[in-house]
Amino acid sequence: MNDFFRNAQGEPVLLLGLQSGNSSSQSHEHIMACIRAVKQYGGNVLEVPVYWNFVEPEMDAYCMDMVQNLLDWVRPSGLYLILLWFGANKNGHPNYAPDYIKKDPQTYQIVVGHDGMQRPTLSPHCKATLERDRKAYCEVLKYLAEADVQHTVIAVQIENEVGLSGTDRDYSVLAQQDYLKPLPEELHSVSLPDCGETNGKDTWRGKFGRHAHEAFSAWYSARYIQEMAGAGKKICALPVYTNVMLGEQGYEEAGTCYNAGGAVSRVLDIWKKAAPDLDLICPDIYLGGKDVYMRVLKAYAREDNALYIPETMPAGEAAALNMFRAFEMGCTGLCGFGAENTLKDDGTLTDEARSVAISYRAVRNLAPLLIRLRGTGRVHALLEEEFTDKAYVRLEYFHVEASFVRHMDRVPASHFNTRLPEYAYHARERGRALLVEVSPYEYYMAGAGTGINFILRPGPGDEDAFALLVQRQSTQLNHLSVEEGHFDGKGEWHTDFYRNGDQSNFQVYLNDGEVVRLRLNPAMCARIV
Numbered sequence: 001m002n003d004f005f006r007n008a009q010g011e012p013v014l015l016l017g018l019q020s021g022n023s024s025s026q027s028h029e030h031i032m033a034c035i036r037a038v039k040q041y042g043g044n045v046l047e048v049p050v051y052w053n054f055v056e057p058e059m060d061a062y063c064m065d066m067v068q069n070l071l072d073w074v075r076p077s078g079l080y081l082i083l084l085w086f087g088a089n090k091n092g093h094p095n096y097a098p099d100y101i102k103k104d105p106q107t108y109q110i111v112v113g114h115d116g117m118q119r120p121t122l123s124p125h126c127k128a129t130l131e132r133d134r135k136a137y138c139e140v141l142k143y144l145a146e147a148d149v150q151h152t153v154i155a156v157q158i159e160n161e162v163g164l165s166g167t168d169r170d171y172s173v174l175a176q177q178d179y180l181k182p183l184p185e186e187l188h189s190v191s192l193p194d195c196g197e198t199n200g201k202d203t204w205r206g207k208f209g210r211h212a213h214e215a216f217s218a219w220y221s222a223r224y225i226q227e228m229a230g231a232g233k234k235i236c237a238l239p240v241y242t243n244v245m246l247g248e249q250g251y252e253e254a255g256t257c258y259n260a261g262g263a264v265s266r267v268l269d270i271w272k273k274a275a276p277d278l279d280l281i282c283p284d285i286y287l288g289g290k291d292v293y294m295r296v297l298k299a300y301a302r303e304d305n306a307l308y309i310p311e312t313m314p315a316g317e318a319a320a321l322n323m324f325r326a327f328e329m330g331c332t333g334l335c336g337f338g339a340e341n342t343l344k345d346d347g348t349l350t351d352e353a354r355s356v357a358i359s360y361r362a363v364r365n366l367a368p369l370l371i372r373l374r375g376t377g378r379v380h381a382l383l384e385e386e387f388t389d390k391a392y393v394r395l396e397y398f399h400v401e402a403s404f405v406r407h408m409d410r411v412p413a414s415h416f417n418t419r420l421p422e423y424a425y426h427a428r429e430r431g432r433a434l435l436v437e438v439s440p441y442e443y444y445m446a447g448a449g450t451g452i453n454f455i456l457r458p459g460p461g462d463e464d465a466f467a468l469l470v471q472r473q474s475t476q477l478n479h480l481s482v483e484e485g486h487f488d489g490k491g492e493w494h495t496d497f498y499r500n501g502d503q504s505n506f507q508v509y510l511n512d513g514e515v516v517r518l519r520l521n522p523a524m525c526a527r528i529v
Contacts, residue, residue: 003306003374004332005080005239008151014367015080015154015333016360017045019311021340022086025049025066028073034339035077040349041342041357042364045080045154047310047335052087053098056136064143071152080154082310082335085140087158087228088122088133091245092165092259097122101132108132111164112172119166124217124224124261125175134228141236156238157310158228161245161284162221163259169213170220179216183207186273187219192266214254215270217261222274229277241280243310248292248299265299272304284311284337288318290325290385297329309334314342315352317430320359321383324432324447327363328381330374355429361513362434362446368491369436369444378438382450384431391431397440398520399455403507404431406449433510441520451507452476456524473524477505480519493517 004012018038024030025048038046054066067083074081086096094102101108101122108129111121122129137158144153164170169179183202195209204212229240247264250257258264263271263281271281283300287293301307307330313319314336323334336342342353349357363370373379382391382402389407393400406429433447445452456474458465468474476482482504485495499516503509508516 004371005154005308007080007154012371013044013080013154014363014371015045015082015308015335016041016364017043017047017079017333017335018314018339018342019047019084019335019337020049021338022049022090024340025051025070026054028069030340031070031073033343035074035079036347037339037342037349037353038079039077041336041353041360043079043335043360044364045082045333045335046074046077046339047082047084047157048074049084049086049096049160050140051096052085052133052136053096055140056098056132058098059100059132062136062139064140064147067140067143068147071148075150075152081152082155082157083140083144083153084157084160085137085228086160087137088129089124089159089162091161092121092163094120094122097133101129109172109174111167111170112175113167114171116171119164121164121166121259123170123172123175124164124220125170125172125178130224130227134231137228138231138235141232141238144238145236153238155279156232156240157282158225158232158240158242158278161243161259161262162225163245163262164217164221164255165259166255168253168255168260169217175220178220179204184219184274187215187270190269190273192269211254211266214260215267217254218263218267218270219274221261222263222271226275226277229275233277239279240277241282241308241310242275242278243282243284244300246283246285246287246296248296249287265296268299268302268305280308281305282308282310285309285322286311286313286337288313288316288322290322293322293325297326297331301329301331307331311335311337313356314338315350315356317355320355321430321432323356323359323363324381324383324434327370327434328379330379332374358429358448358513359432362432362448362510362515365446365486365513365515366434366436366444368487369438370434372491373436373438378436380435380437382431382433382435382447382452384449393435394457395437395440397457399453399457400435401453401455402431402433403451403453404449405429405451405509406431408451441522443518443520444515445508445510445518446513446515447510448512450510452510453507454518454520476508476518476520478521478524479504480521481517482508483517483519484514485517486515 109126198209208215254260384404429449431449482499484497
């Protein structure tokens with residue numbers, strides 16, 4: 001997949017959208033509501049689950065009505081579709097397994113906890129379960145290969161938040177046999193943090209110490225997914241990923257704070273070794289706090305793992321701000337969970353959802369640049385953090401300072417783009433902006449509730465730095481143009497409206513997710529006096 005999902009023409013696509021509720025796939029009414037929600041967010045993708053027990057209600061009796069219905073319902077909307085395979089493992093549970101699987105625990109074995117009692121998870125050590133799960137999944141991909149020549153489906157998720165519920169590993173006889181085998185050769189070069197005393201020997205305990213059980217569960221869970229992914233890739237070339245119940249929560253112990261064996265950051269290297277046919281391993285982020293959110297982004301945005309967030313909060317200030325952090329880090333896409341819940345009875349977005357929709361609009365409008373400049377360090381998030389009224393970015397030639405409208409004295413309406421509503425409308429928005437540096441004197445920015453100042457930085461040879469800093473000609477007042485506009489389907493910029501006079505001589509105001517292009521004058525007068 002490389003860095004981005006791609007359309008039928010092979011062009012990279014930045015995905016923004018929503019995920020339906022778990023039970024919505026069987027309902028035309030619910031899917032239509034989800035589509036309306038995605039459209040109001042300005043998104044381009046809908047994530048929807050496909051249930052194993054609907055696809056294979058009886059052993060080897062396959063029914064693709066659900067898959068075809070989803071194609072028929074979503075395709076006319078023009079949205080991309082991501083199918084989520086809800087198979088043997090949904091958040092650690094076998095909810096979506098067919099009845100014949102659930103009724104035969106002797107064949108399709110259940111995880112056993114350390115106390116000898118069963119846990120509500122199908123064992124990843126059980127080859128019989130894998131064979132049935134893999135076969136049903138592959139039947140779906142065979143159907144897609146023929147039924148989706150329009151390429152409505154852009155990717156597939158395998159299982160959902162894989163892991164073992166309520167235990168650190170499977171203690172069944174079958175699993176114990178695997179635990180006593182020599183350590184897989186692929187893991188000899190892998191190390192985990194905070195393992196305690198180890199002896200480096202060819203055993204799980206010898207290699208991974210106190211995290212031996214979690215490492216063991218991670219390897220076998222990942223190998224299960226690898227078998228699914230590898231088989232599917234031979235049928236259909238769609239990108240595949242799995243999503244993750246985060247480890248960065250609570251006191252971070254497997255089996256209590258999160259399902260053991262999932263691809264949490266502690267064991268992400270094990271997953272990468274065990275499941276090479278997965279294109280991405282993706283964090284589901286329902287965390288609002290900046291510090292932990294950034295920890296997650298840094299853990300999953302790796303050279304070998306482009307960042308995609310398949311589930312997150314669809315509404316609220318934290319979500320509206322945090323997604324800018326993600327795209328500053330090179331995120332390739334993001335979906336809020338619970339599409340139907342973002343709509344009021346009249347079919348419009350809730351106020352909290354609308355705030356996130358403004359952030360979606362900003363990101364969508366900058367998408368060609370976010371794709372082109374991913375990983376260059378030239379995308380910057382300016383955010384109204386708690387207890388702050390300003391934000392700052394230091395660039396090579398400029399100081400850039402953002403002031404947030406909610407903390408400012410009333411700003412004359414003439415300073416905004418006068419085509420937009422009253423100032424009071426915008427004052428409610430928590431300030432946030434994405435600033436993209438195309439060149440030292442050309443910038444694109446989008447956001448809400450934010451005014452941005454550019455001040456020319458004194459250089460090493462500027463002896464009279466103070467005189468430079470206090471000149472208005474050293475600010476964005478000395479611009480070539482301030483433009484609102486849009487990128488077309490080829491990524492070319494088109495100016496829709498020029499800001500000048502009152503709309504450009506002060507801060508560059510960002511209100512409602514619109515894109516502003518600022519062209520500064522390379523011949524800043526203070527440099528040539």
